[in-house]
Amino acid sequence: MEIAGLPGTAGEETTLSDAWDFKGRRAIQSRTGGWVCAATSLVVEMGERLATLSIAVNLGPYLRGTMHLGSADSANIITNFLGTSFILCLFGGFIADTFLGRYLTIAVFTAVQACGVTILTISTMAPGLRPPACAGPSSGGCVLANGLQMGMLYLGLFTTALGTGGLKSSVSGFGSDQFDESDKIEKKQMMKFFRYFFFFINVGSILAVTVMVYIQDHLGRRWGYGICAVAIIAGLALFLSKTNRYRFKKLVGSPLTQFAAVVACAWRKRRLALPEDPSILYDIDTSWEMASLPETAEEGKTLADAWDFKGRPAVKSTTGGWTSAAMILGVELCERMTTLGIAVNLVTYLTGTMHLGNAASANVVTNFLGTSFMLCLLGGFVADTYLGRYLTIAIFTAIQASGVTILTISTAAPGLRPPECSNPLGGGCVRANGTQLGVLFLGLYLTALGTGGLKSSVSGFGSDQFDEGDRAEKKQMMRFFSWFFFFISIGALMAVTVLVYIQDNVGRRWGYGICAVAIVAGLAVFLSGTSRYRFKRLAGSPLSQIASVVVSAWRKRRLDVPDSSMLHDIDTAEGCSAPEASKKKQKLPHTKQFRFLDRAAIVEGDATVDQTKWRLSTLTDVEEVKQVIRMLPTWATTIMFWTVYAQMTTFSVSQASTMDRHIGPSFEIPAGSLTVFFVGSILITVPIYDRIIVPAARRLTGNPQGVTPLQRIAVGLVLSIVAMCAAALTERKRLRAARTDPTAAVVPLTVFWLVPQFLLVGAGEAFTYIGQLDFFLRECPKGMKTMSTGLFLSTLSLGFFLSSALVTIVHKVTGESGKGAWLPDDLNKGKLYDFYWLLAALSVLNLVVFAAAARGYVYKEKRMGDESVNGFLLVGAGEAFTYIGQLDFFLRECPKGMKTMSTGLFLSTLAGLLPELRAGHHSPQGDGGEREGGVAAGRPEQREAVRLLLAAGGAERAEPGGLRGGRQGLRLQGEEDGGRERQRGGAGGGGLLPCMSCSSKTCSV
Structure with a gap:
């Protein structure tokens, strides 16, 4: 029977001793595992077999007939592909056993396999990625596939092989994990599972060599490979959908390490004679088995609310901190560099290469960015409810990498873009067809999906690496948010300078290819820190x-609302x-x-x-729902800022492309790189704010923060209004310059006239973004940080979508061309300045609404602090009884000769070293300092009982007041037992207390 309060008990339902659910609790046998879960492994394996075999068995004719390779070379490619697929199973098994676990390994490598098959599909679909057909029917005049064409084919094949090897090593083991070997019925089911596993492999094989080969030969290879890609993605979606029902096993470490250790140890002692009696050989000593458990072996402090990658309470000295946070910052740096590197220069590609109009191009960019940020809500929901932040980051980073890879292929393959205009001045242009735009949109929105999924979790997972209960780490966490924004800005700076330059001068395929490599490298760095991360429990949706x-x-x-004391609560x-x-x-x-x-x-x-x-x-x-509702007016009134922001990546870049961008006689600034002033403004504004504005505001207002989050947002909104006014005036000046020489390809006006609007919006973002991040994380309910981050990022999304809507409406109302058109394809004949004035007017109205909402807003700290004052006196009295009672008990009851250690044990409760007692009450909190005092009359248990009675009246009101960290209740004999069970189960839980215990759902003193 499990100790009450630990995850092993769940009413009268049977829990498993060696399996856990997706929230880290002991798995309940009736609610987890079984055939429902094992079936998803069968589907994933069938999809893998369908894809791998259908590619391999029919690859020879494609290599010989389409790529014009010889028979020997074709045979070698097929065998190398299959050989690599299976040899990588060793790599996949090592990763699963040592770092990721089977579930995460299957999820990540299935996504990798889907990416590989997608690349193969594009490779067979794009005319530029295969050589021309032979000149004669007798194979005469055949041109061998060139390096780019073979490179894309190999990339697709061996990415598929990597995915196959990674998931194949884990899928059967994870399926068998869904059955309990100690249960006779489930053990029989597990035996049946292996038979069905082999059966599904053969079903996939039959479908591959019949249906899929027929489709490849008669409908087209792109349809055959495309169906495989869709099947893999559908299988992955089904696999992830059952996350809340799976049974998970602990990581046991790498068997390779164990083998190597045994061999090395035996080799070192090769000259020693083996003893005849095996009992004198070293083995597991049961008398020390309990002492070897993590909670007694670790000398470092373990955290009560964080776990390591093996499900054990995280050891503070070996997990988290800046080492872990830095790896997470690297992922965000790569994400920002990629997303902005695509977005800021996408308009020029859409108008100049894909031959779309200005309005359509602007809408593509804003829809891409809007989707990226809107999907943060989906990412937050998935992270909070199913996957957790770590797994969400890993999977969606892989998805983003696949999206950027497809974009790279789209820009590299000649068949995936229309021919150049026959007239250098823009005449005779052929608009991109459906296939070309389809592949482009596939790459863009896969990138957006990856961005949205990881962006909602990356800041929260970074903050998880710091313990808020530790003052030093709490300060480090505050610094982490500053560094987080700094790394965002560094990534943005690299995007608008280095990447834009590479795209314009070396080739867009190189720019996007570098992004893809950077994301994969960032993912590798992120996964390499798995053993050092601190993980939090899922809080639910x-x-x-x-x-x-x-x-x-x-x-x-229809019911009347009674007094609050009559309402159901904790x-x-x-x-x-x-x-x-x-x-x-x-x-x-x-x-x-x-x-x-x-x-x-x-x-x-x-x-x-x-x-x-x-x-x-x-x-x-x-009350938590009320807190969310209170944030909604701020959420709604910050959307307009990001609509203004969207113009910096769309029409402002279009303006720059028409102006004189030369510095000196030969160097020309890429139009997209003008946003360097935008990013530079951010990097300048942040230190000025921290070093000058905040200290001055503290002196003037007496507020420790200097400027509140809402005040900071207000400054950003004002700057956005000024920016739009400046943009409108600059556009009037640009049009006057354009009219002096209507036939000139370049307007005789330097591009640096656009700098003020970039500087103003950049400074506005520095105020608005950090103000929003601070507001939504500080004011949200506890346990809703990921959702609140997604809510904040959705304002960016809606801002971009609002920009698209306004552009579409203005385009329809004012016309697509002609004298009255505001946004024609030729900006020199339009009235873009009127569009900027419209945005300025809407921003003024938005600022008025924001000011009205902010004026009536009461911050959570103040709102909760007002409710707490009445409880302080009772809590203080309870604290006196607690402190003296604890001191008396620990000194009186400790073994002789251990008084110093016992005193340290008692003082550790003040520092928050032991888990906080919450046996039906909230402990009074304090600053954790030591106090002197004599031993009062009466037994310690009696004084503690008095303290409980006092706390029942006062702590309820004092707890929300913001006093944290401090005096705890007693943790006695049961602490060892409870802690030991926590280490085994990896999911926390409380210990059993002799004088105050939770038993049979009641509290007793």
């Missing part, structure tokens, strides 16, 4: 919580059984705003009967 509160309140809309009397207690959810004070939502916490019928969250929510859940 905030969207589900919000929806359940709204639904529950709507069902009870029960201080039976807190040990409350779900919130197990999640260590902080109880929030009741507020009078949005009282209609309080109906969700009204108890109907018998309160002792369990009710689902869709019928009854706690008042704390309701």
Whole structure:
């Protein structure tokens, strides 16, 4: 029987001792694993076999007939492809056992395989990626495939081989993990699984050599490979959809390391004689087995709310910190460099190479960026609910890499872009056809999907590497956010200078290719830090919580709202059984705003009967939803800033392309590189803000922050208005210069006239972006950081989409050409300045609404602090009893000769070294300092009981007041047992207390 309070108990349902669910809790046998989960492994394996075999068995005719290779070379390519696929299974097994685990290995390498088959599909589809057909039917006049064509083919083949090897080594093992070998019924099912596994391999093989080969030969190889790619992606989606039902095993380390260690050790002792009695050989000593458990072997401090990659409580000295955070910063640097490197110079490619109009090109760019940021909401939901931040970053970074790879191919293959214009001045241009635009959009939106998925998690996962309960690490976490924005800006700077220059002067395929390599390198660096990361439990979907509160309140809309004391909340009397207690959810004070939502916490019928969250929510859940609602006006009124921002990557670049961009007689600035002033403005504004503005504001206002997040956002909104006014005036000047020589290809006006609008928007972003990030992370409820980050990033998305909508409306209303058109294809004949004035006017209206909303907003710290004052006196009295009772107990009950150690053990509770006791109450908090005092009369247990009674009245109101870290309750004999079970289970949980324990869902003293 498991100790109460640990993950091993889940009512009366059976839990497994060697398997865990996706939240790190002991897996419940009836809710996890079994055939439902094992079936997904069968589908993934069938998809792998379908793709690999259908490529291999029919590759010879393609290599000989289309690529014009010899029979020997073709045979070698096929055998090398298959040989590489299977030899990489060793690599995949090593990665799975040592770093990623089977689940993550399958997910990542299935995505890699899908990427490889997609590249193969494009390789067979694009005319420029295969040689021309032979001149004669007798194979005369055949041109051998060139280096680029063979390179793309090899890239697709061996990327597919890498994916095959990686997932093939894990898929059968992960499928068998879904059955419990100690259960007779499930053991029989596991035996059947292996038979079905082989059966599905053969089903995939039959489909490959019949249906897929027929499609390749009669409908086209691109259709055959395309169907394989879709099948793999569908299999991956099905595999990920069952994440919440899988059973996971602990990583056991690399068997290769074990083999090498045994061989090396035996070789070193090769001259020693083997003893006849094997009992004198070293083996696992059961008397020391418990002492070897992680909680007793580790001398470093373990964290109560963080785990390492093997599911053990994270050791503070060997996990997290700047080493881990730096690897995460590297991923964000690569993401920003890639996304902005594509976006800022995409307009010139769309208009100059794909021959689209200005308005259509601008909409493609803003839709791409808008989708990238809108998908942050999806990424946040997936991370919070299913995958966790680490896995979300890994998978979506791989997706982004596949998207950029497709973009690289799109720009490299001549058949994937239209021919050049017959007239150098723009006449005789053929617009890109459906296939060419389709491949381009596939690359763009795969990149957007990857960007959205990883961007919502990367900042949160970085902050997870620091312990907020430690003052030094909390300061480091604040510095991390500054460095995070700095790395974003560095990536942006590299994008608008180096990458844009390479795209314009060396070739766009080289620019995008460098991005793809950078992302893959960033992913490799990120995965290499797996053993050092700190992981957090999944908190569940905030969207589900919000929806359940709204639904529950709507069902009870006809009921009167009673006094808040009558509403259902975290029960201080039976807190040990409350779900919130197990999640260590902080109880929030009741507020009078949005009282209609309080109906969700009204108890109907018998309160002792369990009710689902869709019928009854706690008042704390309701208050968290209220916090989200309070943030919505700020969310809505910051969208307009990003609409202004969008113009810097669209029409401002189009303006620059028409102006004189020369520095000296020979060097010409790429139009997209003008955004270097935009990024430079950010890099200059941030230190000025931190070093000059904040200290001055502190002196003037007395506010420790200097400038509040909303004030910072307001400054950014004002700067965006000024920027649009400056842009409108500059455009008027550019048009006057253009009219002096209407036939000139370049307007006789230096491009540096555009610098002010870039500088102003850049400075505005420095204020707005960091202000939003600070506001949405600080004001969101605990446990909703990822969703709140996604909510913040969705303002960028909606800003870009709003820009697309405004461009479309203006284009329709004013016309696509003619005298009254604002946004014609030829900007020299348009009225772009009127569009800028329109944005300025809308921004002014938006600022007025923002100011009204900000004026009435009360920050969470102040709102909660006002509720806490009444509880301080009772908490202080309880603290006195606690401190003296603990000191007396630890000195009186400790073994002789261990008083110093026992005193240190007691003081460690003040420093927060032991997990916080939350046995149906919130512990009074303090600053953690030592105090002197005599031993009061009475037993320590009696004094602790008095402290509990006092805390019941005061701590409920004091906890939200913001006092953190400090005095804890007693952790005695059961701490060892509870901690040991935590280490085994890897999911935390509390210990059993002799004088205050949670037993049978009640608290006793």
